[in-house]
Amino acid sequence: MSVRFLKNYKVKIVALVFAILIWFFVVTENEYEHVIEIPVAVINTPPGKVILSDLPKVVKVKIKGTGKDLIALMVRTGARLNLDLFDVEHSKTFYIKPKNVFLSRAIGAIQSNEIIMPDSITVVLADFQRKKIPVTSNIKPKVAPGFTIVGDARINPDSVLISGPQNLVSKINSIGTEEVKFENLTDKLKQTIPLVSQLSNKINVSINQVEISLDIQKLVEITITGVPVNIRNAPKNVNIYPRPSTLSLVLVGGGELLTQLNRNDIIAYLDYNRVKGSPGIEHPAVIEKPPGIHYKDVQPKTFKLVFEENLSN
DSSP states (O other): OHHHHHTTHHHHHHHHHHHHHHHHHHHHHSEEEEEEEEEEEEEOOOTTEEEOSOOOSEEEEEEEEEHHHHHHHHHSOOOEEEEEOTTOSSEEEEEOOGGGEEOOTTSOSOEEEEEEEOSEEEEEEEEEEEEEEEEEOOOEEEEOTTEEEEEEEEEESSEEEEEEEHHHHTTOOOEEBOOOEEEEEOSOEEEEEEBOOOSOTTOEESOSEEEEEEEEEEEEEEEEEEEEEEEESOOTTEEEEEESSEEEEEEEEEHHHHTTOOGGGOEEEEEHHHHTTSTTOOBOOEEEOOTTEEEEEEESSOBEEEEEEOTTO
16 A cells, blocks of 8 residues: 555655645635734934833734735735824824834735724823933842951942933932842952842933942951051140050951051041040040051050140240
8 A cells, every 4th residue: 555655656746736836826815804913113203302101012903915915924024003203292192094004015915904902002202311320239248257348349330321201310310239149258259230120111221230349358457556646726826745645556457458557547636626625634536547447456545635835926
């Protein structure tokens, strides 16, 4: 049986293909109706304006044509519904008719018969605005025991451009990164972090991620001695001296940072305007230090003021 079937199989295959082609030709010459989705295209948006309303991406249209023309339409691109905003100032409602749908000039007698949905589209315009806003970090870093974070997180770039409807853009003053947690950090961190995506879909952001760097150093302590204590805002006719005249303290921070410091990087002083109303009382010194470090164990903790008349004045 199978042997007889395979006999002259080439002739049979040719006959089958020919029959299919004849069937396809006959079928595609018939007329059919079909519902398709046509993309919505906005053209001629006025300068300085942006679309505020949510527009449908497609409209459903019932079309009619021969089978071969419908197939050609499916293969070709270019069918669309144009919304021309040339004469729109604030808003306009477009009532969609079959004649508004552009199919293709290259396809024969195909035509749109009916708009299925939506039957109208309202376009609302707003003034366009662009501005630069800072990026804020929302990462949650934790260092391993014996380590510390030196300084603040560095963000690159530290700002982005946003653009869109003025009534929305004007309310946005910063944009944050997504919240990301890091545990047991022992070395410098450099990580690309996405920006939050909760802004309106009407707002365009120039970039969607930034690079965040953290300086992680081993935590150490060093003792600084002989830091001079000064007097600020002393009256011109009186010389005022602190007793004793220097202090010592323990600095705590990243090892790389502390190795670069000396006593000249620490500022200690008493403000006469703050202490002049309490004669005879010892006062603690105000201590200013570089960022990223802490201090403890200040000695001595308080200072006396010694007054000496300035005879030269």
